[in-house]
Amino acid sequence: MGVSVGIDIGGTGTKLGIVDDDGNILAKMEFGTWEFNVFEDYVDELGKLTNSMLDELGKSTELQGIGIGSPMGKYVDGTIDHASNLPWKGVLPIASLLKNHFDKPIVITNDANTAALGEKVFGGAKDFNDFVMVTLGTGLGSGFVSNGHLVLGFQGFAGELGHVNIGRLEGRTCGCGKKECLETYVSATGIKRTIFSLMAKRSIDSEFRHVSFDDLSTKDITIAADKGDKIALEAFQFTGKILGRKLAEVVMLFNPEAIFLAGGLSLAGDYIIKPTRKYMEKDILDVYRGKVQFRSSELGSEGASILGAASLVKGEFSK
């Protein structure tokens, strides 16, 4: 049986798993990315753990390739370039180092691209050739599929929707060094900033007045909205307005059939989707109106990043 390995390198943890052709995760593991100061040691650990999982599955499994999702994963070179929230600096030649362990196709790109491709190969986007994936986690990631292919760009760095400028609103600083990037408003962190900005502006009571910034989670904001907390409700409206207006631009550039939302903030469901859709529809041309579907990722939160990474081994991306 042919299997692929999916590796998701995150700022906190690294997940890896063995995936069959139907998108079943046959085995998986997780460890702390920061346990390894030396990048070569980290890659050796990836090799060791992968081999141990493959051994356990037995001789009938045949490894087809390895897909890797990573911040600043660079498809064209097989490297990770200057990822600010990983422990290692500079350009990291992960594909060539892993080749020492596995003489198989090894493909890398950023984690929002793997989310998009995972949705196409294993999830709810199987029938779409033109769609957009927006991941709303700590930051905002995006992957674009056009004519059935990932839009990668000439350096392999396409899809940085999180860092487009949204206008000159509050002057929020971004981790990238710029100001007013979309993800400073639209992400798990962005909506927290909005909650705190609204508490500063408004005099109304809110249960968030008892909570510190660090203790506040996206889930808390949804729970508060359910109870009618006005700050929470306004924060969702405001966040959806900014996302919707920017997605209107995306729709006019890519003309996608569907927009998929994934990640923590997307779990707020209609609280975020309704205003997003409303403001998107308002800003687009007539020909697109009512034509764009909003979908939630069908990969679930548990194994999505592993499935996404493993999907890179399929079809056009195997090399």
Add this chain to the structure above:
Amino acid sequence: MGVSVGIDIGGTGTKLGIVDDDGNILAKMEFGTWEFNVFEDYVDELGKLTNSMLDELGKSTELQGIGIGSPMGKYVDGTIDHASNLPWKGVLPIASLLKNHFDKPIVITNDANTAALGEKVFGGAKDFNDFVMVTLGTGLGSGFVSNGHLVLGFQGFAGELGHVNIGRLEGRTCGCGKKECLETYVSATGIKRTIFSLMAKRSIDSEFRHVSFDDLSTKDITIAADKGDKIALEAFQFTGKILGRKLAEVVMLFNPEAIFLAGGLSLAGDYIIKPTRKYMEKDILDVYRGKVQFRSSELGSEGASILGAASLVKGEFSK
């Protein structure tokens, strides 16, 4: 010798020409789009003129197909859908009507897409697989090439950069019915509006104070800038700032290797390119900085639209 027909349907005139494989225009004609009230008569005229040109070239030419560039040209259906500046209303089945005259592949898309593909097949983009074409005429059109393929979108309406919102600046109305579309600032018409807005704001003298809106041309603005006219210089700076900031977003989504500018306003050269590049570079992430080339279309203004339309017959688009 194999030849293609390129047809460019404009709000004023229709151009058509016979093009060989090397991009030479062997014959061409032009007539007023508005001479025909009935769409079927217009298509009959296209058929008649094309056949007369082919006959004149002699029997050694073999027609490979017909490419059409038109406002609201819809690739997936072979139709022109609700084009506001053409004489005929509704959905126009141009490909199927032309099939009555020619049993050859007939392909249609909008004129900015044909400009992009023409640049790839016959012009300065032969070596680029990821680039953007921006046409700065009466409006602003755009075509995106990713992985060597035109980004068409699921309806075939991708690439409407002219109608993305640029923020809430002056409240300019757009022909599409929306407000503050990019093309209300960045286009031949847009920069004229800016000239008049600046004359209203500033008290300084300008040679434009003697000129009516209808009499003002983009070329006049360049000539005035050459003479040091402050309103003209400020208008270019302002227009380039708005275009540059929006192209920064485009760069982060598509990661193109080059951005091509074409159309009347692009002839202003450095007056428009310098501020555009400056503000684009300012707003992009480090990984893209200094990597994007600005180019002028190499097809020239004379036959560009015919070459662009004819390029649709090539490769993937022949059907």
